[in-house]
Amino acid sequence: MAEIAVIGAGPAGCAAAIALRRAGREVVLLERSAAPRESVCGEFFGPDAAAALATLGIDPAALGAIPLRHLRIGHGARESTAALPFDAWGLARRRLDGALQSAAGPALRRGVTVLGAQAEGGGWRLRTSAGEVSARRVVLATGKHALRGFPRPASPWMGLKLHLADVPIEAAVALLPCAGGYAGLQPSEAGGANLCAALRQAPGDLLATIRAGSALAARLLRDARPLWARPLAVAGVPYGWRHAGEGPPGFYRIGDQAAVIPSFTGEGMALALQSGLAAAEAILAGREAAEFGAAWRRRHARPVLLAGLGARVLQGWPAGFAAAAPLLGPAFARATRL
Numbered sequence: 579m580a581e582i583a584v585i586g587a588g589p590a591g592c593a594a595a596i597a598l599r600r601a602g603r604e605v606v607l608l609e610r611s612a613a614p615r616e617s618v619c620g621e622f623f624g625p626d627a628a629a630a631l632a633t634l635g636i637d638p639a640a641l642g643a644i645p646l647r648h649l650r651i652g653h654g655a656r657e658s659t660a661a662l663p664f665d666a667w668g669l670a671r672r673r674l675d676g677a678l679q680s681a682a683g684p685a686l687r688r689g690v691t692v693l694g695a696q697a698e699g700g701g702w703r704l705r706t707s708a709g710e711v712s713a714r715r716v717v718l719a720t721g722k723h724a725l726r727g728f729p730r731p732a733s734p735w736m737g738l739k740l741h742l743a744d745v746p747i748e749a750a751v752a753l754l755p756c757a758g759g760y761a762g763l764q765p766s767e768a769g770g771a772n773l774c775a776a777l778r779q780a781p782g783d784l785l786a787t788i789r790a791g792s793a794l795a796a797r798l799l800r801d802a803r804p805l806w807a808r809p810l811a812v813a814g815v816p817y818g819w820r821h822a823g824e825g826p827p828g829f830y831r832i833g834d835q836a837a838v839i840p841s842f843t844g845e846g847m848a849l850a851l852q853s854g855l856a857a858a859e860a861i862l863a864g865r866e867a868a869e870f871g872a873a874w875r876r877r878h879a880r881p882v883l884l885a886g887l888g889a890r891v892l893q894g895w896p897a898g899f900a901a902a903a904p905l906l907g908p909a910f911a912r913a914t915r916l
């Protein structure tokens with residue numbers, strides 16, 4: 579019987595586990611992957627995520643985070659560039675998740691997939707690939723993947739990610755609307771670039787689909803060379819979904835299992851890290867899961883709704899988004915922060 583079992587060692591689960599361990603609580607952090615690996619993600623983060631990482635003792639610069647200065651937006655034959663209204667960075671997820679998982683220390687149990695969770699005798703019984711685990715409290719942090727019995731709504735959105743070489747992107751993040759969605763492109767580790775797309779259907783050829791969306795994309799991706807055999811993909815991303823906040827006693831939902839903020843107009847990693855810290859705080863203060871869920875739902879309402887609005891403008895009217903970015907960008911960025 580563990581005191582607290584955290585399911586999933588992404589940013590949300592690691593933040594919760596690290597904070598609980600530091601406070602002297604007995605935590606197990608169950609992670610299905612055997613080693614840190616890439617995750618479908620634009621790799622972009624700003625001051626909210628940086629502040630949460632600092633609280634957790636993680637220094638992104640020491641991990642090779644790349645400072646980003648500009649926002650570039652392609653819209654048909656035209657393009658716009660604006661200074662980013664806040665400090666921002668890019669960092670490969672394998673590195674970030676690896677650092678967070680190391681910081682979780684002995685709490686982390688790798689290569690353990692949780693297959694189901696059942697309330698039992700005032701606690702929880704988890705069925706895992708390595709046998710059963712009992713815990714008084716459970717923190718659900720499986721991110722992009724639902725745990726059986728705890729579904730999220732169906733969604734046509736899919737996420738795709740590909741690391742590339744030979745992309746002249748420099749210190750900028752480029753937003754590239756294309757048929758069926760949009761992509762983000764920014765520098766990544768070892769002089770390469772990360773291309774990450776949110777699309778409503780699987781493209782035949784990811785690079786060709788994004789190149790066809792704008793002259794900026796065609797130019798940036800002209801000589802691009804994939805560094806992976808195929809893109810990483812995740813299906814059914816329920817953008818804009820927010821959990822109702824209620825839930826069974828002792829069962830805390832965090833990260834993408836509590837709310838899914840639209841990508842590139844909102845920052846999922848910041849939300850994930852901060853929800854992990856908030857859940858740890860709630861558990862340490864003895865607050866029940868339903869109370870934590872309702873409070874967290876209130877806190878992320880504005881960022882998630884505004885990011886959804888921004889994503890719709892970016893897809894439907896990229897020229898308008900580009901024109902408004904230098905003017906409204908700082909206020910929008912502030913309003914989408916927690």
Ligand SMILES: Cc1cc2nc3c(=O)[nH]c(=O)nc-3n(C[C@H](O)[C@H](O)[C@H](O)COP(=O)(O)OP(=O)(O)OC[C@H]3O[C@@H](n4cnc5c(N)ncnc54)[C@H](O)[C@@H]3O)c2cc1C
Nearest residue numbers: 586588589590610620621622692721722737833834846847
């Ligand atoms: C296309 C796209 C682009 C994005 N771009 C950005 C961006 O640029 N910036 C940003 O801030 N956010 C971005 N996001 C969002 C961001 O990736 C997520 O919000 C963030 O990763 C959520 O963190 P998490 O810890 O909740 O989940 P995850 O990062 O998904 O981590 C979940 C962890 O749980 C593990 N796990 C899953 N199921 C089980 C199980 N049954 N048993 C044990 N372990 C399990 C997984 O292996 C994983 O390690 C993007 C998302 C998408 C889809």
